[in-house]
Amino acid sequence: MAYSDKVVDHYNNPRNVGSFGKETPGVGTGLVGAPECGDVMKLQIRVNLETGVIEDAKFKTFGCGSAIASSSLATEWLKGKTIDEAAKIKNTDIVNELKLPPVKIHCSVLAEDAIKAALADYKEKHASVPSGAASK
Amino acid sequence: MGLKFPIFMDAQSTTPCDPRVVEAMLPYFTEKFGHPASRNHPFGWEAEGAVDAARAKIATLIGARDPKELVFTSGGTEAINLALKGVAEMYKEKGNHIVTTVIEQRASIDTFKRLERQGFQVTYVPVQPDGVIDVEEIRKALTDKTILISVMFANNEIGTIQDVAAIGKLAKEKGIIFHTDATQAVGKIPVDVEAMGIDLLSCTAHLIYGPKGVGALYVRRKGPRVRIAPMMDGGGHERGMRSGTLPVPLIVGFGKAAEISREVMAEEGARLAKLRDRLQDVILSSVEEAFLNGRPDRRLPQNLNISFAYVEGESVLMGLNKETALSSGSACTSSTLEPSYVIAALGASAELAHSSIRFSLHRFTTAEEVEYVGQRTIEVIKRLREMSPLYELAKEGVDIKTIKWKAD
Numbered sequence: 001m002a003y004s005d006k007v008v009d010h011y012n013n014p015r016n017v018g019s020f021g022k023e024t025p026g027v028g029t030g031l032v033g034a035p036e037c038g039d040v041m042k043l044q045i046r047v048n049l050e051t052g053v054i055e056d057a058k059f060k061t062f063g064c065g066s067a068i069a070s071s072s073l074a075t076e077w078l079k080g081k082t083i084d085e086a087a088k089i090k091n092t093d094i095v096n097e098l099k100l101p102p103v104k105i106h107c108s109v110l111a112e113d114a115i116k117a118a119l120a121d122y123k124e125k126h127a128s129v130p131s132g133a134a135s136k
Numbered sequence: 137m138g139l140k141f142p143i144f145m146d147a148q149s150t151t152p153c154d155p156r157v158v159e160a161m162l163p164y165f166t167e168k169f170g171h172p173a174s175r176n177h178p179f180g181w182e183a184e185g186a187v188d189a190a191r192a193k194i195a196t197l198i199g200a201r202d203p204k205e206l207v208f209t210s211g212g213t214e215a216i217n218l219a220l221k222g223v224a225e226m227y228k229e230k231g232n233h234i235v236t237t238v239i240e241q242r243a244s245i246d247t248f249k250r251l252e253r254q255g256f257q258v259t260y261v262p263v264q265p266d267g268v269i270d271v272e273e274i275r276k277a278l279t280d281k282t283i284l285i286s287v288m289f290a291n292n293e294i295g296t297i298q299d300v301a302a303i304g305k306l307a308k309e310k311g312i313i314f315h316t317d318a319t320q321a322v323g324k325i326p327v328d329v330e331a332m333g334i335d336l337l338s339c340t341a342h343l344i345y346g347p348k349g350v351g352a353l354y355v356r357r358k359g360p361r362v363r364i365a366p367m368m369d370g371g372g373h374e375r376g377m378r379s380g381t382l383p384v385p386l387i388v389g390f391g392k393a394a395e396i397s398r399e400v401m402a403e404e405g406a407r408l409a410k411l412r413d414r415l416q417d418v419i420l421s422s423v424e425e426a427f428l429n430g431r432p433d434r435r436l437p438q439n440l441n442i443s444f445a446y447v448e449g450e451s452v453l454m455g456l457n458k459e460t461a462l463s464s465g466s467a468c469t470s471s472t473l474e475p476s477y478v479i480a481a482l483g484a485s486a487e488l489a490h491s492s493i494r495f496s497l498h499r500f501t502t503a504e505e506v507e508y509v510g511q512r513t514i515e516v517i518k519r520l521r522e523m524s525p526l527y528e529l530a531k532e533g534v535d536i537k538t539i540k541w542k543a544d
Contacts, residue, residue, distance in 0.1 A: 003454070011451070011454055011455075014523060017522070017523045019528065031525065031539075033541065034541035035485070035486070035487035035490075035536060035541065036485070036486035036487055036490075036541075038448055038466060038467050038468065038475060038487075038490040039448070040525050040526055040541070041525070042525035042528075059523075060523050060524060060525040060528055061523060061524070061525065062446060062447065062448055062524045062525055062526045062527075063448050063451065064448055064450035064451050064454070064466070064468040065450060065451050065454040066468075067448075067451075068451060068523065103468075
């Protein structure tokens with residue numbers, strides 16, 4: 001199977017690989033997938049508690065090239081978005097951007113799940129943050 | 137000598153034709169184009185003579201008493217289909233039970249699935265963690281309805297060589313027909329249908345530096361005389377077992393490839409085993425938590441199969457595939473989207489089945505290529521582990537088996 005240029009680019013130059021400390025203020029962590037399925041994504045966001053804007057995002061992925069590319073792209077897109085805007089990222093956007101073939105659509109679904117999980121974790125941990133900030 | 141890219145290290149999927157094979161084939165496309173079944177003119181006689189000579193070379197390679205025991209097919213898959221379906225059909229009055237193993241290749245497994253739908257019962261004997269089938273497990277699986285034992289000679293993924301002679305002996309003792317899928321073994325290691333008690337043997341040309349599109353089924357004629365029902369109806373070629381005009385150029389190539397393989401087997405096997413061992417040492421000495429699959433001392437000389445914990449197989453191939461051709465048991469590289477059932481059957485975790493990489497060397501592999509591929513593999517594994525959440529968790533001391541994963 002030939003990979004699209006964008007998948008190859010993200011695989012060769014993954015954006016935002018790394019981790020934040022899970023207890024760092026403003027951080028939400030999503031860990032989705034399962035090793036036996038061949039895909040695990042960890043995606044983290046760091047939100048500015050004042051503005052509710054995602055200032056930074058990081059990922060680590062165990063999976064095929066398309067899974068790596070999907071999560072790398074997700075971190076790029078998350079930066080600068082509010083958490084409400086981030087919740088609107090759809091797997092189909094990732095499919096279109098990376099030109100994923102049908103057998104790789106599950107990679108984009110997993111990336112969307114990872115975003116949702118990171119947002120949910122953020123909201124859970126920061127429930128006490130004034131709503132004006134957390135859900136601007 | 138500089139390296140030439142891409143480097144081919146996927147020789148258990150196919151091999152390049154040896155130039156001597158191509159040379160032998162060429163005249164049979166043009167001036168020697170006769171039909172071997174044309175019994176009444178020189179064109180036919182010439183073609184028939186060439187086919188007979190090739191048949192004899194393949195018979196010699198596998199220790200067959202009589203070249204007539206070989207039936208040409210379109211390849212290994214057809215040979216296996218013909219053997220399994222042919223025996224099932226011919227002996228169904230005698231019994232409906234077949235014994236095989238869980239590590240057979242798809243051509244066998246899928247044929248058995250079809251036979252099961254037709255009412256046959258198939259027992260899939262498990263494999264030991266080292267890739268070897270315990271012959272006692274086969275013995276225990278036999279019933280008075282068993283008509284066939286089918287066990288692969290050497291595995292296509294992990295290269296493990298089975299104790300075929302012991303299985304042949306068991307089959308003789310019980311009066312059961314024994315088929316072996318020897319597509320990966322013939323031409324690479326000694327195979328002797330007489331000494332090993334093999335009744336049916338499948339093999340193919342393209343894995344021994346011959347052309348794609350031709351294979352053969354050995355069908356024992358004496359002690360016992362094995363009969364198989366044909367799958368292809370037509371002109372009654374190949375003594376009625378496989379109708380269809382013989383692809384003379386391919387058969388000539390197959391014969392030449394068999395002849396060369398037999399001549400160079402000992403020397404080539406030793407050379408490739410040495411290169412393979414070097415590749416294994418380079419990788420295993422530098423990469424922690426890399427696991428060798430298959431029993432080291434019972435392997436095809438050209439095979440190396442390693443599971444790299446915390447990284448997924450396809451992503452490893454992607455890191456190398458511009459310059460090196462390898463293969464993986466990862467689900468993402470299979471047509472079924474399932475990880476390697478062979479690695480999984482060894483009792484490894486499913487994660488490691490997704491992480492297996494097969495390196496298979498060949499006649500034209502150089503020491504320089506081995507060093508290069510070894511170093512590049514180490515680099516790619518290192519890079520992918522740095523971006524693996526599983527590696528990070530393991531480094532933090534978390535046992536990933538204790539995490540409750542939310543699968544799709």
